[in-house]
Amino acid sequence: MRPADAPPPMLCACALVSRRGGPDGLAPVDFDLHAGQLLHVQGANGSGKTSLLRMLAGLLRPLRGAVHGQGGDIRRDPSSHFARTAYLGHGNGLCGELSALENLRYALHVAGTPQGDDAIAACLRAWRLGACLHTPAARLSQGQGRRLALAAVVLGGKPLWLLDEPDAGLDAASLDQLRQALDAHLAAGGAAVLASHRMPGAPAARTQTLNMDDYADAGYAVSVGAA
Incomplete structure (x- = not known):
């Protein structure tokens, strides 16, 4: 249980279900993302990584569930969510x-x-x-x-980064630069969700992992707890 005086998560997925995968969608996802943390979303092409990031960004309405920012459900005040979020798609x-x-x-x-x-x-x-x-x-x-x-x-x-395959097309030097930028962002109290086939390179203590292949195939909720 989170202490009463602990800061709220920067981003929460609450029983979030994507519209992809048929009329019932896919299994619900729950996670809390706190300042200084990175959520690495991995999985095969078509497993729902992009749909998840678009829901977190407020660009795609979920079939069920909700996305909460620091001010509550992002659908109630989308402008505040957009003001603190940087989204980079494909x-x-x-x-x-x-x-x-x-x-x-x-x-x-x-x-x-x-x-x-x-x-x-x-x-x-x-x-x-x-x-x-x-x-x-x-x-x-x-x-x-x-x-x-x-x-x-x-x-x-922006304090919250949502990055969909940010490493696409990058050479080795640019990949190192991306890792350094992520490290600096997390160290400064930011948070990030990064969808990538590569490991992000952020410190393990700061990194959570969500495998969308499990999410799509296992038929049960995948929960990612706070570190």
């Missing part, structure tokens, strides 16, 4: 005609966390995109586009 969300600098400027403005061009340029250099500052996004490689999208997540400074 797509990078870039405008091909805008430069790397312009894409970040626009993304941060929409997220409600605008930054000056100097801060944006510094972040792009940190993600090894300094040479692409004024390059249209349509001319970036797959890996460069993914790094640009990740730079927007990091620079936005």
Whole structure:
């Protein structure tokens, strides 16, 4: 039992059932995610990882159950949930005609966390995109586009990250950079849900694992307890 004076979880899945998998959906998922924790969602393609992240982001209504943020059910106050959440899906969300600098400027403005061009340029250099500052996004490689999208997540400074295959298209150096960004985010009191076939590389004490293959096939609820 959580002590009465303990801070509430940053994110909770409460008997959450996806709309995929037929009229009854799949087995319900329950978990609490606290500050400083990462939930690694793994499983085969089609096992429901993306549907889960979309429900957690408030972009997909569950068949049953609820997602709770620090203010309660996210459906009651979606704007508050969006204000503290950074969601990165399979797509990078870039405008091909805008430069790397312009894409970040626009993304941060929409997220409600605008930054000056100097801060944006510094972040792009940190993600090894300094040479692409004024390059249209349509001319970036797959890996460069993914790094640009990740730079927007990091620079936005949201406390909750929901990342769907963030390592797609990344080389070894970029994977290390992603791990470092996750470590820094968790150490600063943030939390993250990361769907990936790879292990995230975060410290084991900070990491929980949800196997969506079990969720899809076992026919029972999969609960992920707080560390």
